[in-house]
Amino acid sequence: MKKERFEYGSGHSTPWHAHASGQLYWLSHGVMVIETELAQWTVTPGTVGWFPVGLSHSAWTPGRVQGHSIYPEPSSCCPFPSHPGIYGADAFLMSVLTRLCRSASDAGPEDYQGTLLKLLGYELSLGDPLPLQLTLPTDRRARNVANELLKNPDCALNQSQLAQRWGVSVRNLSRLFQQQTGLSFSQWRQQAKVVASLQWVLAGLPVSEVALLSGYSNVSAYIDVFRQRFGKTPGQFRGK
Known part of the structure; x- marks a missing residue:
């Protein structure tokens, strides 16, 4: 089982790649955005990201981040969920992760580490993924529009202007988002x-x-949408 501690500066990115093992991410500081072919995932402190064996992905950091990764071997991945997801990390889960990240001299016998890994896998499998996934359209034109909005959430262009920029009609853009993400464009x-x-x-x-940075001119509207998505206000989400 490979494990590592990482620290990246703002704007760090990794190219598309895949691992021969599973991968667990969790952060002590900052935010990491991970993208697969079908979705974008946001890992924050207090959460654990799980990505199965062979899943092609890339990552980038909007600000400075610190965290850890564990790479369970395929033979250890049986209890883990079959699909990627972001899960809440309570005190028990964090305790297991901390024990797994101990140095080789303090980590304990391999069978002990294997038991902790299986326990971790079962805990994630029994939990519900957090709403930190954003499904991405697969059509090239719609994906270009999606990427534009992800890079610039305060983009002032309306749907018609975005469709024109990327060579697709407004009607087709609406249809593509509905069919491929399950959500209307808006x-x-x-x-x-x-x-x-x-x-x-x-x-x-x-x-x-x-x-304002997120493209909302009305603060109350932003807080309402945030609460609908995450079940908390922004202040509650960051623990204040």
């Missing part, structure tokens, strides 16, 4: 804004500034 855009806002929420920026 719903998807709203969710992209609020997921993107997590980086500024966790950085401690005032909610009014976070709303």
Whole structure:
């Protein structure tokens, strides 16, 4: 079982790649955005990201991050979920992760580590993934529009202007988002804004500034959408 501690600066990115093992991410500071062919995932402190064997993905960091990764061998991955996901990390789960990350001299026998890994896998399998996933359209034109909005959540262009920029009709763009993400274009855009806002929420920026950076001119509207998505206000989400 390979394990590592990492620390990256703002704007760090990794190219598309896949591992011959599973991969677990969790952070002590910052936000990490991981993208697969079908979705974008946001890992924050207090959560654990799980990505199965062979899943092609890339990653980038909007700000400075610190965290850990564990790479369970395929033979150890049986109890883990078959699909990627982000899960809440309570005190018990964090205790297991901390024990697994001990140095080789303190980690204990291999069978002990294997038991902890299986326990971790069962805990994740029994839990419900958090709403930190944003499904991405697979059509090239719609994906270009999605990427534009993900990079610039405060983008002032409307749907018609975005469709024209990327060579697709408004009607087709609406159809593609509905069919390929399960959300209307406006719903998807709203969710992209609020997921993107997590980086500024966790950085401690005032909610009014976070709303503006996320493309919301109305702070109350931003807080309402955030609460609908995560079940908490921005202040509650960052523990204040």
